Amino acid sequence: MAQKQKYRRTLNILEKSKKQSQFDYTEVFRHIRTNIEFSNVDNPIKSIAITSSQPGEAKSTTSMNLAFIFAAKYQKVLIIDCDLRKTMLHKYMKLSNSYGLTDALINYGKTHRFTDEYFQTYQHPSFSGLLYVLTAGIHVPNPSELLSSDTFKEYMKVLKQNFDFIIIDCAPIGAISDAIPVGNAVDGTIFVVSAKDTKRKDAAQCVDLLKRSNVNVIGSVLTKADSGSGSYHYYY
Structure with missing residues (x-):
């Protein structure tokens, strides 16, 4: 019961956002999920x-909302905090970071x-199964080397x-x-762009760097944009 109450308090971003405006945030992320699933048949x-x-472009918020919407469809969904220098996921989700990815x-x-001893889990009636969370874990002096390692x-x-x-x-x-070694270890990378914070030149340079590093950039999500019916819209 306490776990569910904690979820309602800290994780139900989709429902809170939906109440704050007439814009259907849930449908937005459901649409993004569909586009991801069909990006490579x-x-x-x-x-x-x-x-x-x-920082500050709603990257972590996008990650969490996508995790929630994927958990509504799949039995075992995992979200990982790989920002080892500025660990924030455990704070947003009100979890312990005494152990995790590192x-x-x-x-x-x-x-x-x-072993699954380093994972924490969330349950919610909207989930098909469980949402697993792997926070960043203990601080290490060499994040880049760790993420670039064969072990990772x-x-x-x-x-x-x-x-x-x-x-x-x-x-x-x-x-x-x-993000380069991580991007090389996954099937695809999504680049988040803030309408209010991101400079066009910076975004172009970052995407070019990812592509030159053989990272499969499958699309972008635009955040903090006025859409007329709400304060958050996206393109993919």
Whole structure:
């Protein structure tokens, strides 16, 4: 019961947003989910990274909302905080960060065995199954090296075998390059652009950097844009 109350208090962004305006946020993210699913028919997208050019562009909010909407359809959905320098996901979701991704990677590097002890879970009536959360974990002095390691690549392959869909909240690519090795380990990357904060030149340079690094950029989400019927719209 306490878990459900915590969810209602901190996670029900879609319903709160819907009440604040006449714009149907749930339908927006459901539409994005459909576009992701059909972005590559021959090689279905089962894991995505979310990045942007700079902080404050609603990247993490987009990641969480997508996690909620995917959890409404799939049994086992996982959201990961890969912004290891500025760990925020656990704060937004009111979770502990005493253990998480860094701990899981250190353990996997030693044992090469998958364990679910580092995951936290959420349940909600709207979910088809469970939403799993892997927070950033303990601070490490070398985030880039950790995310570029063979251990991270192997661990991602194992995660894909154990979850129906994976969403990774990455650091902004305009600040550091961590989103590149993460993008190379997933099926596709979504680039978040803020209508109020992102400079066109910065966005173009960041997307170009991702593509030159062989990251599969499957689309963009536009946030903080006036749409007439609400304060949030998107393009994909």
